[in-house]
Amino acid sequence: KFAMVAPDVQIDDGKGTILISSEEGETEGNNHRKLSDFAIRNGTRLQADDFLQDYTLLINVLHSEDLEKDVEFEVVGDAPERVGPKPSEPASRNISNGSDDGAQPSTSTGK
Numbered sequence: 001k002f003a004m005v006a007p008d009v010q011i012d013d014g015k016g017t018i019l020i021s022s023e024e025g026e027t028e029g030n031n032h033r034k035l036s037d038f039a040i041r042n043g044t045r046l047q048a049d050d051f052l053q054d055y056t057l058l059i060n061v062l063h064s065e066d067l068e069k070d071v072e073f074e075v076v077g078d079a080p081e082r083v084g085p086k087p088s089e090p091a092s093r094n095i096s097n098g099s100d101d102g103a104q105p106s107t108s109t110g111k
Contacts, residue, residue: 001075002057004050011038012045012058022051035061 006022017038021027030038040046042063049056067074 002048004048004055005052007048007050009046009048011040012047019046020048 007020008018008022009020011017011019018027019030019038035041040061042061044061046059046061047056048059064074
């Protein structure tokens with residue numbers, strides 16, 4: 001739902017309880033568990049980070065009985081419209097051999 005590539009999710013409780021880890025195999029045992037198994041209830045805050053995208057979310061869990069049929073959860077609030085570089089950062093940069101001087105490769109044929 002949040003377009004995260006390699007998320008790390010922890011309970012924002014000061015203990016650092018990790019629910020989801022981007023490290024393969026680290027939290028697979030949590031996949032079958034329910035939120036209530038971690039004492040996550042109405043009002044619990046979660047912190048989700050995606051280091052690969054420099055992307056962090058604070059998630060407030062709110063319990064509701066008013067969801068439509070077959071809807072398990074709803075995202076409400078300031079969800080990002082797109083994920084990618086921040087607007088102040090260029091979308092791509094041509095850097096060759098550690099140089100960022102804008103020089104382009106030679107197109108001569110050598111004949």
